[in-house]
Amino acid sequence: MTTPPGSGPVPAPDSEPMPREIWFLVVASFIVAMGYGLVAPVLPTYARSFGVGVTAATVVVSAFAFMRLVFAPVGGSLVGRLGPRVVYVTGLVVVALSTGASAFAGDYWQLLTFRGLGGIGSTMFTISAASLVIALAPVAKRGRASALFGSGFLLGNVLGPVLGAALSGLGLRAPFIIYGVGLLVAAALVAVFVRPSRAAREAAKARVDAPPTQPPMRVAEAMRDPAYRASLVSGFTHGWANMGVRMAIIPLFVVTVAGAGDWSPGVALASYAIGTLVTLRWSGRAIDRVGRRPLLMGGLAFSALTALLLGLSFHVVMVLVLCVLGGVAAAAIQPAQQAVLADVVGRERSGGPVVARSQMAMDTGTILGPIVSGVLVDSVGYAWAFGVAGVILLVGLLPWRTAPETLERTRPDHP
Template structure:
């Protein structure tokens, strides 16, 4: 097997285990706070702490990802991959020993601080994959993370009933450790540390200014933020929306979970296919079409008359969402100056974390004024604006360059 294919296969498994492990704990976090060892009883206090603990990871991830990106450009992507994987494995095991909500909050913030498996994996794959296979590789890698994200909560719920809450943290830590060990022994990276050390030592702030001065990268970072903002924003409200459409409490939790994960299911299937298509017709074209398609499918979700309609629209939307992140990652690699790939992908991950933080907050505020339908419509508008931005900064300039 060619080295780039071997790296891609191992990192697909790593992405699946990492994202599955990270999301496995989320379904029962509020219940874990009520367990005898932590012992919280006030419903309002439990809800508040659950939200704060959930957000703590994304706050520190947003702040520290650029630093790890800088170090990956200096010391290698594989080293940052292993640092993140082994570090998160330790933190996850420690969460199983928590005795107060403060312990969980601090550990979640530490987890966000040392995280970075995803941008390191993306950067490593981009550095070892032939250019003509870049879209396919990025789409395949994304599908591993999405598969873990979809199955993680499901497995977490099953395991919580079977073995209790605390052992799940140990199992999650073990899965992260296994993914890191697999990468340690199998993943290969050609990285000239002497050559990297000889390059000017650019600070995190200076690197950010340099990357943000590339208009194509600015547009791509905006796509990442808006994608996460638009997808995460309605999620906390989805059970209420499903309840309104379903009209009964029978199987309500099942339908709410199914609808919430529907776009992820088709996204997982479509990502490698659209990534392969982008290698043939261009990532810019696939990105523009995917943005417009996703924007259009937000609109009928706002006016759905039944759960089946909402489910259908979200399944269709997932097909277009599958073309976004692979295209963005391939284009980020193309427009990033040599030697700054790690910073660029880490900054892109910071935008994803920012979307995770801002999306639920803004979604809750907007729904209070307009209802959840307004959240879908605003997301649609933002995607259309972003599609125009992408067309102006990527597609139009590419056509002009070809004419010249």
Template sequence: MSTPRSATATDAVRNPRRALATVVAVVFVDLLGFGVVIPILPFYVRSFGVSDVFIGLLAASYSVMQFGFAPFLGRLSDQRGRRPVIMLSLAGSAVAWTIFGLAAEFSSLFGVAAGVAVLFVSRMVAGAMGGNIAAAQAYIADITPAERRAEALGLVGASFALGFVFGPAIGGLFASDAVVAVARDVFPAFVPATPFSLPSFAAAGLSLTSLAFAAAFLEEPARSRGTAPRTTLVSQFADALRDPRLRGLVVAFFLVSVAFSGIQVMFIPFAADVYGYQETQTAFLLTYIGVLGVFNQGLLVGRLSRRYRDSSIAVAGAVILLVALAAIPFSPELGGLLPALGGPAYLTPALLALLVVLALLSLGNSLLNVALTTLVSKATSAETQGSAFGVTQGAGSLGRTVGPPAMAALYVFTYWSPFVAGALLVLPILAILLGIARRRFDASADVDAAEGPLPPSETDGGEGSDR
């Protein structure tokens, strides 16, 4: 009889705490680089004199490549190791960001078409290398016992949120006139120093920093290597959809990505059209959501996972997310139900209602995403963790390809429709999760009936495990 995975996970590395801290730091620095470029991307595209449609196409090109490469990199990490795949992805990201910063130079030398083509090449390379998250999640599953896995995976989610909190601020700093002026004095003449190139080079530097950190401190976990034959992307997805343990989770990842990515894109137009906010105010709202995400995924999810089953947390997250999505477009009307408040003039009842709804949105998304990831890790064997995470991340990337253009079309039709559509997409996710929760409850009841009454010290629910 094989040894349970949760009993041997912490033996995979010499120092599990340091290994966990290292991989979370690597993900954070890499995502920080991604966040650096967010403020300048739309303006960079417009500097080429092309339509704003290209902004959406660039986002789609990234997600399509991530969809194609995430399962491949996940399977490769099963066969060749987590550490080399993570390092390969970080090196590729550094190359992609460097090319991105040089696109304007190509445009001046070879024409606008060449410059735009370079933008697409850089985003496609970055998307292909974006599959390193699957390897990082699998690494955490390798070194973390099952009962602590939700808490550990929540730290990865928190590093995502922190990257999007601090990254845009750093990007704005590198794009500022003062920093650009200093760079032009310091850099040699052949290195472009513009508000667009400097944030791109900063992102490349952060990826290289993360690569050096991984090379120095990230050890490969001792585990069984997968020996499955080489398979195609389509066959990996077909296998996952045939597997009753993974089928619903893959569908859930796709649907939540369609809903949430579309809402992310359309929230800023909503805030501008309904609340009259400009870039600064919407940036504060996004920072507010990011800070809440850090707290929810870094602290709250871990504590809840010790008390409740992962399937129960996922159900709760789906319900909260559904309510928040449906409430966003009607937050001004909800604010009208609140009494007049004292304090700053800008803190209107409508804004207070929006802040409450956004807090629910962050909470629901945090609970749902971390719990879904944990359920995937527990539904697969030690040898196929990377492949499973690669498939689910690929499903998420496909959803992020479909969601933004679909929700944008709905927004043109009527401003509230993308948010309501997002809420409706959560309904099948909720049905899937309720089915998983019911099956796990029935399985737990069967085990308890077969084993008889538990000793008093074992009647606390198993520290949140899905037994």
């Protein structure tokens, strides 16, 4: 039975163990991300192999995020109706099938269609994963739970490009087949092990499997919270620069401008992931102790600086160093965003639509970032694309200047 807010003490930060289900979600995220890290470096090149330009190649990246955006409201409703575990597994299977089909695309438009379909499944398991982490994480460890979940994804992003380099002789299509198989393995893992009957705590089981003790939070209610509104803006800017531009532009930039070899796109993306991975343990603890707002603001400012400097870099070593530093900045942004979302929704309520709207904000940035940047690259060059990304990140700082800190909402005396 869950304890109502304010009726008892909140456990000390290190006294309540991390539920076993979260560890299985971390393993699943690692498998998913390793395949994603395998595909991401070759996707722009694969798209261009069909005889299209940079802008069209970046649209393939944006198509995935566009379908995530369009389907997010439905995904949020499905989580409320079917439960997060069912939607999570179904979403992984959808992405697995569409990714495998991408390997056999006969032209650019088929590839674009298959990647778009994959976005539908992606938003299903992304919203479900966020809902599971919010429900299962101990209140005092929300930042660390988010960082732990993110570390599994990032470790996979590090090893994925390494695996891709080892398998480079298999061609551009093989990574999509391998990724599809990996997604099916991750789906089976979650289906078998992430079950309410295996919960480490009875309260966590109730939050995942039973109806909430309070009505679900509506988006209109969340929008009255200035912290939630600020998180939507910073999520959009994070999606633009650190998800969209990073995945679509840096792989092309490091080869075209820095003059590196075919190995460099994977190494550049892995460098970013390494920077995030080595910082997440510290940032997760800082988010739970110092607060969400300072980490978010510092991460956005530092990320903007690295983006601006990337546009002035013309040597592969400089690019790789800045990728690492950009990853360090992202390690402060992403788990803090997740912790704010958990604080806004609370542990006694479901918030599928609220989580979906947050995901939509980031996906909107992930869609627009590559498209606008691709147009800028084709017309005025890479420096402008990175410069605009840096300015967009600085815009994400503005609402946090006045938004409240949400860490205090985890205290037992908070209304």
